[in-house]
Amino acid sequence: MMDDAQKTDQEPLAKRALAAHHLLGIAISAVLYIICFSGMISVFKEEIQLWEQSGDQTVSSLSPEATQVAAQNGMKADPTTAHVFIHMPTDQNQRAIVETDNKETYVDKDGNLGPEASRPWTDFLIDLHYYLHLPHSFGMIVVAIFGVFLFAMSVTGLVAHPNIFKDAFAFRRSKSEQIKQVDLHNRLAVWTAPFHISNSLTGAMIGLAVLSAAAVGTLKYDGDADVVFEPVFGAEPAVDSAPAPLANIAKALDYVNSKHGDTVPLYVILHDPETRGQYLQIMSEHPRRLIYAEKYNFNGNGDFIDTVGSADGHIGQQVADSVYKVHFGQFGGLPVKLAFGLFGIALLYIIHAGMRIYFIKRAAKGYAAAKMQRGWMAIVYGVPAMLLATLLLSIAMPSVAGSLVPIFWGGLVVILLGSLFWPDRTAHDS
């Protein structure tokens, strides 16, 4: 890179930016494609979860009293838990779930426990998109770094394109294959820029926040990384382990329903249940906002204390709480999800077209990279094929649901190796 300086010193900025764009693209496209493909499907994770759980009981609403009963039953089933989460049913997800530190169980409309919640393929998919199936703290950072490089691709791509506005609608379909691919790559990239820029940045920010928090915690808070986020997401009160009756969840829910009826309770979270220091939060969605939810805080008696400030606190709190919905397109129901799915497909095609341009240019210069091209096509078709295969396997053979990760990666490696030994017939016009 550094040695190229003399050689490229006189080249125009756009050409140097294009060279940088190529270099980054070749380096990251394969893994980026996997992350983006799984992300595109993850937009519909609620719908997939519902489909995976289609045989289980549905609950259209959970009354405050039934929620109280559900929490009591959750505590009976897992008495040592330090948290109780109740997933409230919504119009889109008509399931109620009680989650403790060790169990996740469906509940019926009266708060009685049902079967344990199980959605292996959705969990497998989310784990792929968030962590690439690596150990979580490490995988999250790896995925975030690909978000950084996707953003760098956007930066170099925009710098490399001096006529970005003038050519904003140009698609020379009647020209050569290379020009068609370049136009398609550029037009899709420019007009979906708000999507892929916001997604790369929110994804990178989420993953790298762990690193930043560790550093700030070390510098400022004697190594306590949890304290770092307190100004944004609020602090938990001091622990008081003395026994106490279970918090009055019904009273707290009644408060939210009566005082903030325009919001939709999503989660009830009880910290340190059945202790004197127990602390109740109700996360309630504000339908006309990008924030995930405002957190309404209550004491053990169900008396309102305050809110965290996600809806009306400092701008940093509101921005941080908006990251999730912006990343996954969760702010406008199915129409927005469909648009995000379409933009996701566009991003996949942008990546693929970028690689096609590279292969076409090499072929035109007389040294086609046939094996590399077949390897790329193996990734392009192998990833959806293996995702579909794992989905079908998890349905047809629930006993292999715990082995979806090795099946996916093993299958992908086999497809990739197979492609390298496939006869070279279509390398130049795939």
Added chain:
Amino acid sequence: MTIIVDPIFTLLGLGSGIAGLFILYRAWLENERSTKLLAAGWAALLGSLVFWIYAGGADRGIALGLIVICLGALCFVGHSAAQQPANQTKVARKKKPSQKPPQAASFAQWGRSIGIILFLGPICGLLAFLIAMGVYEALDMVGTERANSLVTALFLFPILWAIIVSFCLISTRRIWKAAVLLCAPLLSAALIFVGYA
């Protein structure tokens, strides 16, 4: 959550967005640059976003408006493509290389590639991280709310990383590279040290 919008402002946002895209489409088709048309197009798009704020909420409305504008623009691109017949010819592969084909990588080339990866990955990341933490300290020192300074730093970290990577790959002036890659982190390290002390 269903899509909750005000229908009147939604229609106004849609209309203004489509009009803005159409005007820009026409303006960019012309050989002569028409500043008035371009200004009108951008103004209509901006107006569309304002209508969307009323239609869907302040932050959420803008996001919805951007989605609609992006989808509309892709329709115009599709229309532009449909105006021409598709070229079905396949890429011809040259029989003989016109340039020297790439050789198998030597140890030196592998070493250089690993050096580039280490530089663009961990080293550029570390520099970006230092600068972001420096900004966090600077904002803290001038009394910015902790939530705001933290979230600013959290977003700055990946943005700076990507910009430093792009800058290092694009820039050919070593003096500029050295100035940016040394001065900014040193200044940030000083700020972090002052904040820590």
